[in-house]
Amino acid sequence: MICYNIILMSHLSTASQMTSTAKVIKHAKQHCAARGSKLTEKRSQVLKGLLESKKALSAYELIDYCREKFDQQLPAMSVYRILEFLESENLVHRLELAKKYVACSHIACDHTHETPQFLICNSCNTVEEISISNSIIHSLRSTISKAGFHLASPQLEFECYCEACGA
């Protein structure tokens, strides 16, 4: 699900035995540093939770994850702030529909981030980050604009069922 372009090409790295999560975290740290912000320990714990989960997680599920995995008792408030930070760094997306959070699939790529669209399984919260063709998006925009509205964000979310969960 994650686009590993960069990671796979980075085997010259000194830490070739790192897990892919660790590599992404390292990449994200550099990304933040380049933007003048910091991926602190707690921020990277939350990000790890999202990276290692195949489904979207709520803030409270991330609290559980950090408690179980790192013996770290994070208050809800902190997790929300951390998620807000990660989103502002384009490392994480918030899913309005599911009220949950996912790591960006392109977190490790250099290519600029396309406007994301998400398919969210209603039953298991598995999320696929897809890219809808410009022509569909364009027709959609035009229909919407005829009604006197415009999209709040290019991010679209669709309530779906995944293959495993069926109908």
Added chain:
Amino acid sequence: MICYNIILMSHLSTASQMTSTAKVIKHAKQHCAARGSKLTEKRSQVLKGLLESKKALSAYELIDYCREKFDQQLPAMSVYRILEFLESENLVHRLELAKKYVACSHIACDHTHETPQFLICNSCNTVEEISISNSIIHSLRSTISKAGFHLASPQLEFECYCEACGA
């Protein structure tokens, strides 16, 4: 916003001085009766709240409405049940994105209900019920199915801004 086809044609009715809300309620009552259910007083109070609001309302906003308008103290539980009933009668739609409820725009028409799509203003919760062309929907479905997912419901919701609220 409401499709008044039937209502406008019904001026032969004995109650020609009724407000349009009252006419819709009357129509809805007949609709329920025809389906063997009943639009009770409380159910129609909740429906009135949605009919008279230009924007989507939460269950708790409807509680306030009924208290202020009808001096009726409805418990949250009842309002949720009533909304569920109204939805099952196709009189009301639940907006997953906004976590709010709207009266169906076609509540007073006889033509069968098309699968609805909604434009929801992020800022003021104004809602427009639109109908997206089959060709767009079809391309969308095919994109989604290529990713191994399928839409949970034909109802789509888009986070927008309305004309008044701008960007």
Added chain:
DNA sequence: CTGTTTATGATATGTTATAACATTATCCTA
């Protein structure tokens, strides 16, 4: 080392929603 900024903590409360069980209203039939 001191003041400022940034990150995090603590507590309270708001908002949406459901579970479980109790009570009341309505309606049918004997």
Added chain:
DNA sequence: TAGGATAATGTTATAACATATCATAAACAG
């Protein structure tokens, strides 16, 4: 019309997600 079934509503508790506010700690620049 009594009695029983079904439908509608009430009550209470609690879950899940989220924000407001004020306090403290860590990082860092001068």
